[in-house]
Amino acid sequence: MIRHACHLFQVLVVTQDAFPDTETQSKWAAKVWEESCTKSKTFYILTDRVKGLLMDRQITERTANARSKVRNAVLPLIALSYGFSGALTEPAKSMNRALYIKLLDLDAAEADVRFHYKDVDARKGFAQNDIILAIIQSAWFAPGSKGKHPPGVEFSTYFSPISEVTLALVFTAVDFGLNQWGDGVFVTDGDQAHFTEKMYKSKYDTYLSEILEWSKELAPTRSLSLRRMNARGLRLSMHRDEGYPNLPVKGS
Structure with missing residues (x-):
């Protein structure tokens, strides 16, 4: 589930905005998490704490990696x-x-x-x-x-x-x-x-x-x-x- 979210985040970078600002990255983090939950048919609430610990570190850091x-x-x-x-x-x-x-x-x-x-x-x-x-x-x-x-x-x-x-x-x-x-x-x-x-x-x-x-x-x-x-x-x-x-x- 996390793997899918990370890969989708990288896809958004190369297809929607190659240099996204912080606000865009935050919105994408929520988007890829929701899509990953749907794909796995397992739904977890994306709390601010989880988003801070998981998304910001493991997904948004992939912006540069995608480029x-x-x-x-x-x-x-x-x-x-x-x-x-x-x-x-x-x-x-x-x-x-x-x-x-x-x-x-x-x-x-x-x-x-x-x-x-x-x-x-x-x-x-x-x-x-x-x-x-x-x-x-x-x-x-x-x-x-x-x-x-x-x-x-x-x-x-x-x-x-x-x-x-x-x-x-x-x-x-x-x-x-x-x-x-x-x-x-x-x-x-x-x-x-x-x-x-x-x-x-x-x-x-x-x-x-x-x-x-x-x-x-x-x-x-x-x-x-x-x-x-x-x-x-x-x-x-x-x-x-x-x-x-x-x-x-x-x-x-």
Whole structure:
């Protein structure tokens, strides 16, 4: 029962508000407790004492953990997806720095990031870069250990379709992953290696605003795109269960 409540809390973070304030976390604690009681058909009153001892410590602390799962999904994909080089030569470092600046549009007066477009040069195909789907698949649809259902399957109603909040969190995580290459080599420590609310909430808010605007302008297309992301994630989960762990992203 507690396990289900904790996992559901993490799902709310990645589908409804990636950086929830204290009041929202408190409301979610009550919500996940009630849903867990319903699921287990065992009902316990959530007293203030129980909420303080149980929820605040064991559930709301998982807010950062939920975001960390996305961060961990991003880091192995950045170099392969965009072509960063692990070589330590000056030409390689120079190429990596130039690629980093290009993908985040850092040399523009007002940045218009390229990394999420299918065609990063022409900025065509909003949110259709292969890495976006790969992260969604890895973070929420890859089967767990001992045959456990991944969050995208266990809590499917929260991921169908993929929400704008989820997409904004993925964009923010890619931004974080790209920043690890800002000096021309992959960085594993220092301030830039931490995916914290202090450093990334403002970026998340910006990405969410842009995604909501895209969603409003292209409502029919947007709905289809987000549902396809969910369907492809489910397809990956099913194929992996059948013994195909290396299902490619392209064409999936």
